[in-house]
Amino acid sequence: MLFKTCVVVILLSDFSTAKDWCYFGCEKSLPHWGKYYPKCNGHKQSPINIDTQKVVKNQELASVDLINFSLPHTMKMLKNNGHTVECELKAGAVGVQGGGLKHKYTVLQFHFHWGGKDLVNHPGSEHSLNGHRSPLEMHIVSRRSDLNDSTAAKLQDGFAVLGFFIESNEKDMSQVWESFTDYLQKIPRKGDKVRIMEPFSMHQLLKGVDLSKYYRYNGSLTTPPCDEAVVWTIFKDPIRISKDQLLRFPTQISFDNVYRPQQPLNNRVVYSSTTLNRRSHRNN
């Protein structure tokens, strides 16, 4: 009994450091992040708006190599952590390299940011393109394969996050997203988790996105402690799922409006990949 008690205490204290923040309705809510987590006041914070008239085309930014994204059974568990729903991947199963990244990265998890119950009028993407925000945004989080969380957090390129806008499409319904978002009803509350049984691959979730068209900038984690340790890759094309599937996020999960407001660009440059025409605009 005594032994068990000790283990619980150690685990709790280990996770308490940056876990008691929130977006709204607690002491460490959004307006106060900077007070409790000083890095959130930095000058290279995320998310940002991307002004496509100001991005600089960079010849080094070819397609990102998504390693094992076609492999089935790489998703392990979907968890509600009180801030988002996060899908944990099997350790070391999926990776990211190339596309101007100077290191190899291992994908750890992906998670979502969403807005209010009516996602159309209250979109919840964190990034935006020319001021346009999408209903949802998905972040695939990877860490330099040669580092652990604490060493990666100290370097500007410790983490690489792939960001995808998610928009609604009433025409052809994605069966994979239907099955994937079906899991949300099983994890409405903080601490709930469910094992993923289907053989989904990462690529199945990214259908319809031209992976050679993206924006690149140096930024931060969008949640406390806001370490400026992220190389961001934001894809131009949105993933399209049905409105019903979109609405499962704010309605089946017990919280909504889980996104950070946009941060000043300051003196940073946003680059675009080689195949992106600087003057092209989203026409949807």
Ligand SMILES: *[C@@H]1O[C@H](CO)[C@@H](O)[C@H](O)[C@H]1NC(C)=O
């Ligand atoms: C890709 O999958 C293969 C087969 O499971 C594995 O051996 C390899 O380590 C994986 N590569 C990466 C970069 O995760």
Ligand SMILES: *[C@@H]1O[C@H](CO)[C@@H](O)[C@H](O)[C@H]1NC(C)=O
């Ligand atoms: C991370 O790696 C560093 C350097 O290799 C090591 O000193 C540290 O103990 C590691 N931290 C964890 C939490 O594993």
Ligand SMILES: *[C@@H]1O[C@H](CO)[C@@H](O)[C@H](O)[C@H]1NC(C)=O
């Ligand atoms: C990010 O920062 C690193 C180190 O300061 C720099 O070498 C790199 O060019 C920057 N990348 C972008 C996309 O601004």
